[in-house]
Amino acid sequence: MTSEIHHELRDGVALVTLDRPVANALAPSLRAELCDVLANVMTDDAARAVVLRGAGNGFSSGVDISEYDGPLASPWISDLCNLIENAPKPVVACLHGAVLGAGFELALAAHARVASRQARLALPEVTLGLIPSGGATQRLPRIVGAQAALEFMLSGQVVAADDPRMARLCDRLVESDPLDAALDLARDLAGRGTWRRTCDFQRGFSDPERYRKAVGGIAAQLAAAEGPEHDVVKCVEAAQLLPFDRGLEFEEALFQDRLNSPEARARRHLYTAERRAAIFPEVARVPQPQHLKRIALLGDGALLAELAVALLDGGKHVDLIASSEGATEAVLKRVAGIYQGAVASKRLDASERDARLVRLARQDGAKEPPAVDLVMDTGQGAIPDDLSRSYAGAIWAVLGDGPRVASRSEYIADPSRCLGLRLYRPAHSVGLAEIAVPDGAEPAAISAVARMLMGLGRTVIRCSGAPGGVGDTMHAALCRAGLALAQAGVSPYAVDAAACDLGFSQGPFRMMDAEGLEPELERIDRLARLREEPPLPDWGLLQARIADGATGQAAGRGFYLYPENGDPQPDATVSAWSDAQDTDADLSNISVQEALHAALVNAAARLVVDKVVLRASDIDVVMVKGLGFDSKLGGPLLQADLQGILHLLRVMRELETLDPTLWRPDALIEDMVKNGRGFFGRSV
Known part of the structure; x- marks a missing residue:
């Protein structure tokens, strides 16, 4: 069997590397091998310290989500974290790329952390209906305090290693490969003969009253009375009140309760389903599709305005071709109204709004329209011959299902580049789209439209050309x-x-x-x-x-x-x-x-x-x-x-x-x- 852990000795430092495709996921086999390697390194007199890193493009993506649906194999993440934290030799985590979930928890358990500024950190467990299970709720607040720890864990979002909220997390930040800096720090700790375990950190507790206010304030903001978010808050509160070992036991008990809850099963199901939805056969066949920069919107109605906003928000240039002068004015007025609401609610600066509106142009037919990459067509009325010729090279997306695409194809120069499209409304804010793929559709066109919509933050579902789609x-x-x-x-x-x-x-x-x-x-x-x-x-x-x-x-x-x-x-x-x-x-x-x-x-x-x-x-x-x-x-x-x-x-x-x-x-x-x-x- 291929080894998933490599280790070598570099001037007295054992360099231990996670190496499992894809993304160094902490599968049971890797965890077992890592446990054995660390145990051997700790008894090797030639190794004075340890640097733990990931091969390839990142440190580790954490536990594979599918493992949560069955019995959790031993050693679990908490076992590895405790092994690292209680090691008799200093362990330095060397972080680059993705440092997610249980991978982040391994880094927290190390005695020091060296990271590339571009390293991406996240604890996404709450998005899966779970809470961390490797001690993060006890270790992270000890380092960065309650406010930053809770914001990080409750959002589940990725932050850069140089995010100000994580300022105390890493001992050293470097611009590029952190390996040399991590090896130097490991030798320095070994030479000094002293290092500090994360459980001994007290900086996060330095202002007890502020810590309690942060916990209470965030608890009051949570809308639901129960859920993984509340469990995270309870654990961070326990970190201040309980001895470290008792805090770990409290986290473990809440994790086990949450693991078996129907809500957690549902959230894991949706998390996996959304990622599977992105697996289009055409995207795999055309991994570098045409980049769609300029889009023409053809038709009228409120949906056209919402589409314009969605595209402008995504950095696109938009040409508006409404069915009449009055329809054009109505669409432009609605676009302005959507943006005015965003500015009034402080979701957008006025300068950002103006920068987006500069990329919106109206085409009145008086002159030859500029070339576009994509036409988004409401399917209302016939397409003028001159317009069809002008856009002969564009991909054509008809807002409708397969039968609507078929009825529209007779107007279009290349029917193989004509697709159906449904954007759920309001189209500028709802993150879901369906692409209807008629028989004979060009894979490059499908891939280009799918990639564009995914780039706009949409979950995209591929459908056949059947009536109605999903x-x-x-x-x-x-x-x-x-x-x-x-x-x-x-x-x-x-x-x-x-x-x-x-x-x-x-x-x-x-x-x-x-x-x-x-x-x-x-x-x-x-x-x-x-x-x-x-x-x-x-x-x-x-x-x-x-x-x-x-x-x-x-x-x-x-x-x-x-x-x-x-x-x-x-x-x-x-x-x-x-x-x-x-x-x-x-x-x-x-x-x-x-x-x-x-x-x-x-x-x-x-x-x-x-x-x-x-x-x-x-x-x-x-x-x-x-x-x-x-x-x-x-x-x-x-x-x-x-x-x-x-x-x-x-x-x-x-x-x-x-x-x-x-x-x-x-x-x-x-x-x-x-x-x-x-x-x-x-x-x-």
Whole structure:
């Protein structure tokens, strides 16, 4: 077996190197080998000190997230950290590149740290629903104090080694490779014969009152009453109050409790799912795609303004080509309004706003437009021939799914460079996008658009050219299920309450009101027609409300009433409509929440079987980041695995006659039950 730890003697210093692809992750095999090597070095008389470093581009990325889903192998991170801290010879951590999670904790346990100024430090455990488990909550506040330690751990964000908050962390900072400085410091400590363990540091406790205020102030700012963030605060508080060993035991107990919590499982699931979503086959095939610098926006409407802001924020040059002079002015006014709000709320300086707006140009057709790399097209109206010729070399992104791309391709010089695109709204702030990839699409175009969107901070989901993609399909399934249940006599308000209990921030009827009932009817009906699915009879309540002039929130009434000042209120005519339905459906054995969940899971199974998505976890990402499902639950598919696919299959069979399109079990569901599988492994 290939060794994952290398060590050599350099003038009395044992240089121990972590060397495991990728990123020196602290896998069980590496931890065991590191433990053995350190034990041997400590008994080697020729080695007076130790320098611990990482091979390649970084020190260590920490523990592989998948390890948290099974029994934790020994030695665990806390064992290694204690071994390093209690070593009879000085240990110096040599830090460059990524120093993350458990890798950062190894560095904290060392007796000294030497880092490149560009080294990137982070403890991301709270983003996974966990807390550090190698003593960071006890060691870091001893060095940098409570305020800096808590800000660092609670954000989970990466900071540079020369960040002022980490000023006390490293003994030496260097501009380039820190190895020579680390070797020199190790020899110096060995020569002096004295060094200090991190557990003996007291600088962070030098102002006890300030320490307590920092802990109390941050605890008061946390919105949730429980969660990993509160556990981190408790541990940092314990660092001041308890002896070091007791503090480590306290951290270990809270870590174990958090490790087994459903929230931690959900957060790990989403963390992994978002990173898997970035794995596009085309991105792998075209690792250095065209850099898209100048983008033309074609069409009109509020979405165009949001797109302009998103692109300007990302450093792009934007040409606005609206359908009319009035439409151009409306888009420019909305762009200005978005930026004015950012300046007023101090999220942006006026100078930064002005610098971005300089890169926004309007094209009025009076002169030849400049060459662009990408056209983002709302798909409204025909494309003038001269414009199509001017942009013949550009990639074309139509805001819509595969069928909309197909209908637009006849206007475009090279249909292979035409893709579908959905940016979730508001497009300048919601970090999710779908790329619809029609058959025959050019890999270089797909890679370029995907890379650009990722560079804008978006999580990007790759879809086939099927109607609806992921978001519209799942949204339509939820809304159609709500309408079907209403036709079966269930109150729409009970449906919305059940959807919130399931995990949504809003139920389907509130969602439809917010979007507008007429566009919602068009969207749901269009998908049904494209898939040759039978509609519900006249779309029931949705069509009835439109006929009554109740077209949604903007009109002041839809399924709900919207007073000028106050929260949405139920409408008695809506309740009366559902009460009046004459139905044979028997829902006495099924909760509304189960019915909605079953419809979503069945729709998701069809997306997987039809290969609309690359992987099932992409669907949970869309549900959480695009459709308002609670991130603490991880998504409806993860919940299906945790609660049991068999139960949902029974619900589908009970409801199949109510609407076969929604609830007739897909073959994948039956196969998973037969084989005891779920979407992400074994099912309950």
